[in-house]
Amino acid sequence: MADPVIRVHDAGIRFRRNRRSRRNFKDLFASRKRRARANEFWALRGVTFDVQQGEAIGVVGRNGQGKSTLLKLVAEVILPDEGSVSVHGGVAPLIEITGGFVDDLTVRENVYLTAGLHGMSKAEITDRFDEIIEFAEIGDFLDTPYKHLSSGMKVRIAFSVISRLEEPIMLVDEVLAVGDKNFREKCYRRIEELLAGGRTLFFVSHSEKDLRRFCTRGLYLDKGALVLDGSIGDVLDRYNTDYPG
Amino acid sequence: MSAIEVVRPPRSAFARYRRSLWLLTVRDLRVRYSTSALGYIWSILDPLVMAGIYWFVFTQVFQRGVGNEPYIVFLLSALLPWMWFNGAVSDSTRAYIREAKLIRSTKIPRTIWVVRLALSKGIEFIASLPVLAAFAIFAGATLHWEAVYFLLAVVLQAALTVGVGLIVAPLVIFFRDLERATKLALRFLFYASPIIYGVTDLPQSLHLLASFNPLVGILSMYRAAFFPEQLDWLSIGIGAAVTTVILIVGILVFTRTERAVLKEI
Numbered sequence: 001m002a003d004p005v006i007r008v009h010d011a012g013i014r015f016r017r018n019r020r021s022r023r024n025f026k027d028l029f030a031s032r033k034r035r036a037r038a039n040e041f042w043a044l045r046g047v048t049f050d051v052q053q054g055e056a057i058g059v060v061g062r063n064g065q066g067k068s069t070l071l072k073l074v075a076e077v078i079l080p081d082e083g084s085v086s087v088h089g090g091v092a093p094l095i096e097i098t099g100g101f102v103d104d105l106t107v108r109e110n111v112y113l114t115a116g117l118h119g120m121s122k123a124e125i126t127d128r129f130d131e132i133i134e135f136a137e138i139g140d141f142l143d144t145p146y147k148h149l150s151s152g153m154k155v156r157i158a159f160s161v162i163s164r165l166e167e168p169i170m171l172v173d174e175v176l177a178v179g180d181k182n183f184r185e186k187c188y189r190r191i192e193e194l195l196a197g198g199r200t201l202f203f204v205s206h207s208e209k210d211l212r213r214f215c216t217r218g219l220y221l222d223k224g225a226l227v228l229d230g231s232i233g234d235v236l237d238r239y240n241t242d243y244p245g
Numbered sequence: 246m247s248a249i250e251v252v253r254p255p256r257s258a259f260a261r262y263r264r265s266l267w268l269l270t271v272r273d274l275r276v277r278y279s280t281s282a283l284g285y286i287w288s289i290l291d292p293l294v295m296a297g298i299y300w301f302v303f304t305q306v307f308q309r310g311v312g313n314e315p316y317i318v319f320l321l322s323a324l325l326p327w328m329w330f331n332g333a334v335s336d337s338t339r340a341y342i343r344e345a346k347l348i349r350s351t352k353i354p355r356t357i358w359v360v361r362l363a364l365s366k367g368i369e370f371i372a373s374l375p376v377l378a379a380f381a382i383f384a385g386a387t388l389h390w391e392a393v394y395f396l397l398a399v400v401l402q403a404a405l406t407v408g409v410g411l412i413v414a415p416l417v418i419f420f421r422d423l424e425r426a427t428k429l430a431l432r433f434l435f436y437a438s439p440i441i442y443g444v445t446d447l448p449q450s451l452h453l454l455a456s457f458n459p460l461v462g463i464l465s466m467y468r469a470a471f472f473p474e475q476l477d478w479l480s481i482g483i484g485a486a487v488t489t490v491i492l493i494v495g496i497l498v499f500t501r502t503e504r505a506v507l508k509e510i
Contacts, residue, residue, distance in 0.1 A: 013508075015508055016508075072349075075350075075352060076352045077348070077349055077350065077351070077352055077507065078504075078507045078508060079503065079504045079507060081504065091352065093350060093351070093352075095349075095350050096346060096349055096350040097350065098346075099346035099347050099349060099350035099351065100346070100347045100350060100351055102272060102276060104276045104279055104280050105272070105275060105276065105279065109272075109275065113268055113272055116264065116265075116268045117265055117268055117269075117347075117351055117353060118351065119261060145279075
């Protein structure tokens with residue numbers, strides 16, 4: 001068997017409970033012991049799994065059980081406090097997809113910027129530029145400042161760029177909840193195409209229908225622990241038994 | 246449909262770092278020029294107005310006992326580098342906060358958020374040099390061979406700016422008060438550094454103490470291009486050592502706090 005593309009070993013991450021209560025300047029001079037562990041909690045702990053190339057994984061769990069945190073760990077935009085997360089190969093993160101876009105720049109400039117920051121060369125972007133614009137259906141707005149786009153258009157162009165990154169691993173958070181029905185269906189078809197092309201998918205959703213549509217394997221998170229790692233059918237059944245209705 | 250085996254030229258981490266850095270720097274410059282009518286003028290107007298004020302106060306109002314002739318060149322040769330340091334450090338207090346969305350969604354080596362500030366302000370500094378040259382010609386200042394120290398000064402200042410930024414940027418996330426404290430410290434540092442006066446104007450008793458401010462040595466090198474007597478090897482030596490320490494501390498602080506910062510933003 002080939003080496004896994006994602007290897008999560010005994011990963012754990014903790015957060016402070018009261019994010020609002022900022023530490024003040026005095027703490028700077030206080031000893032390290034002051035950092036009380038009492039107001040911290042483990043968002044995830046002892047999570048271990050491997051993902052092979054081409055697998056489509058759905059992450060299931062109630063709100064606040066660590067799904068998005070797990071996704072961010074795999075995207076390596078946050079780092080685990082214990083254990084390790086290693087990802088081989090590039091990641092196309094469909095998390096906060098509009099994050100890199102700059103209001104004052106045009107759509108064209110934004111496409112080059114965002115794709116570039118995700119590691120695409122200028123030539124590669126130029127090659128795919130028409131494809132990206134066509135998919136987003138905003139050909140008339142190429143030189144419009146990004147801030148003047150409607151929120152639907154913003155998401156469309158962002159999805160279009162990230163989904164063309166040609167990275168072997170795709171991470172999808174519930175970004176697709178926005179946008180009209182037609183475009184959502186288009187995005188889903190795009191994801192299916194990418195899956196057929198051998199991409200690895202990591203999908204977080206509350207929609208059972210979507211999970212069953214894309215995923216073959218499921219991870220069930222509850223109270224920060226990985227409760228079940230099995231086929232998506234088994235995982236969803238277990239989830240429905242635990243939380244009926 | 247393109248298959249998974251997209252052959253992508255293997256790129257070193259360094260090349261990627263450089264490219265991201267460049268993209269972000271160009272982005273900032275683009276934003277500046279697309280949103281403000283005066284664009285480049287702003288980056289020279291600020292030091293010009295300040296230089297004008299100091300020139301007026303110290304040559305027209307008070308009988309100036311400090312600095313060399315022509316005073317405007319003396320002033321600008323330290324004020325322009327100061328604007329670089331000042332701008333980059335005060336921006337670094339917002340380095341993470343301003344880019345929070347991008348940091349949460351894109352995996353880019355995190356030091357970029359600080360380094361790019363030093364770089365873009367450094368580019369602005371270089372872009373403002375023609376102003377200094379214009380005044381030097383206009384006021385009839387002579388350029389000496391000591392101008393070669395300019396390069397060393399830029400290197401040292403870049404290291405210092407990045408080092409301070411690496412300390413300030415993450416700590417501001419935990420201690421918001423630091424944002425204002427930094428502004429205050431910068432204002433203090435402006436008068437504690439030889440900008441409106443020269444290193445030779447310092448009382449002898451303060452000379453050694455002042456040398457621990459790395460800016461003293463750095464500014465003395467910039468000034469040496471027009472005023473060779475300002476070159477002060479004691480403060481350059483001590484300043485270089487202090488800069489190294491600051492950079493090392495910066496890298497330590499930055500790596501130690503990286504986890505916590507990513508959770509916080």
